Structures are given as structure tokens and as C-alpha cells.
Amino acid sequence: MTGEHGPAPRHIVVMGVxxxxxxxxxxxxxxxxxxxxTEADEFHPEANVARMRAGIPLDDSDRWPWLRDLAAWMADRHAVGISTVLACSALKRAYRDVLRQGPPDVEFVHLDGATELIRDRMTRRTDHYMSAGLLxxxxxxxxxxxxxxxGMVLDVAxxxxxLAAAVVARLGLSPATRPATGRSGP
Incomplete structure (x- = not known):
């Protein structure tokens, strides 16, 4: 799909646990x-982060405003012709439906794989508030x-x-002619 002045912006959500x-x-x-x-975790209010640090799973009432903010972030960039890639759990169809309310099209890349491989990675992380107990x-x-x-599903093994090369190839994304600019946060 192309717009009046070139390719239409693309919006990719890399999802998974x-x-x-x-x-x-x-x-x-x-x-x-x-x-x-951008990293979706950077959009969480401090109350959500505190809950996750304490090992308390978020419920949907915690997630809806966060998901709407993410959809708005993508829509705002779409409006000015900027393509995006968002790291976001997007675990439920309803969550992905909210994200799709932002820009006209959102493509999902689900990173999935063996629970024990993912749990092992989580236990080795030292810089993240999400504990392996929430997996x-x-x-x-x-x-x-x-x-x-x-979207597509790719194996985290x-x-x-x-994985990134597979996404670029399968979605037909163009290689960068210059480094990505902009901040990673909201």
C-alpha cells in the first residue's frame, strides 16, 4: 500500500510473554x-510497575488505559508518515483490538516458544521488573x-x-537508509 507521497507508514507490534x-x-x-x-513497558504508570515488581499480575482495568496510550502513540506517528515498531505483550485478542484502533493497519509478530527456555531467560535478567513468577x-x-x-509466529529459539531478519523478509520491509531516529519512550 502506498500513500500520495510514497509508501504508507507500517506499524509492527512484536508481541509475546x-x-x-x-x-x-x-x-x-x-x-x-x-x-x-518504542517499548510498551515505558508507557505503564508507576502503579502498574509497582504491582508487577511485587509479583502481582495486572488485570484488564490496569491494561485498558495503557493499551489506548499505545494505540494513540502509533496513530500520532502514522498521521505524520512515521512507521513504528512496538515491543508489547499484546497477549489477548481484545488487547490487540485496542492497538488496532490506532493506525489503520497493525501487523503482529508473535515470539513464542518453550516455556522453560523463556523462564530460563527471565531468571537470568537483572534489569527488568517482571519476575519469572509471572510467566x-x-x-x-x-x-x-x-x-x-x-501477523506471524516465530520461534524464540x-x-x-x-528473528529480526525473518520479520524484515516476511513483511517485505525496506532496509534503513539512515538510522532510526527518535526516542524510544512515549
Whole structure:
């Protein structure tokens, strides 16, 4: 799809449970393509972060405003012709539906794989507030992409570089002619 002045902006959400590698892969896609990157966790209010640090899963009432903010972030960039790549759990269809209310089209990349591999990665992280104890609650609410949802599923056993390259190739994204600019936050 192209707009009046060139290709229409693209909006990619790299999704999955915590520890799947969403942020690493989304950053790498940004580096390869120039899409504007942001990390959904940076949009959480402090109350949500405090709950997750304490090992308390968020409920939907905690997530709806956060998801609407993410959809608005993508829509705002779309309005000025900027393509985006967002690292976001997007575990339920209803959450993805909210994200799709932002820009006209959102494509999802679900990083999925063996629970024990993901749990092992989570236990080795030292710089993240999401504990490995919350993995089971995330797995319990995970709804896989439906056949009518634009996206793909990739195995987290692949390296981040292999995953990013697969996304770029399968979505037909153009390589960056210049580094991605902009801030990673809201």
C-alpha cells in the first residue's frame, strides 16, 4: 500500500510473554529498517510497575488505559508518515483490538516458544521488573493470533538477529537508509 507521497507508514507490534525477546527483536527491526521503536513497558504508570515488581499480575482495568496510550502513540506517528515498531505483550485478542484502533493497519509478530527456555531467560535478567513468577499468569491469558489477524509466529529459539531478519523478509520491509531516529519512550 502506498500513500500520495510514497509508501504508507507500517506499524509492527512484536508481541509475546515477558522474556520472549520482544524488546531485543523490536530494537533490531528498528535498526535494520529505520522504523521508530518504542517499548510498551515505558508507557505503564508507576502503579502498574509497582504491582508487577511485587509479583502481582495486572488485570484488564490496569491494561485498558495503557493499551489506548499505545494505540494513540502509533496513530500520532502514522498521521505524520512515521512507521513504528512496538515491543508489547499484546497477549489477548481484545488487547490487540485496542492497538488496532490506532493506525489503520497493525501487523503482529508473535515470539513464542518453550516455556522453560523463556523462564530460563527471565531468571537470568537483572534489569527488568517482571519476575519469572509471572510467566505462568501470562501464559494462562495468552490468546494466539487468529486466522483473521495480520501477523506471524516465530520461534524464540532463533537468535534475535535471525528473528529480526525473518520479520524484515516476511513483511517485505525496506532496509534503513539512515538510522532510526527518535526516542524510544512515549
Amino acid at each position: 515477558s522474556g520472549a525477546g520482544k524488546t531485543t527483536v523490536a530494537r533490531r527491526i528498528s535498526e535494520l529498517t529505520g522504523l521508530r521503536f 505462568d499468569s501470562q501464559r494462562a491469558i495468552l490468546e494466539h493470533l487468529g486466522p483473521d489477524e495480520s 532463533l537468535s534475535p538477529d535471525e
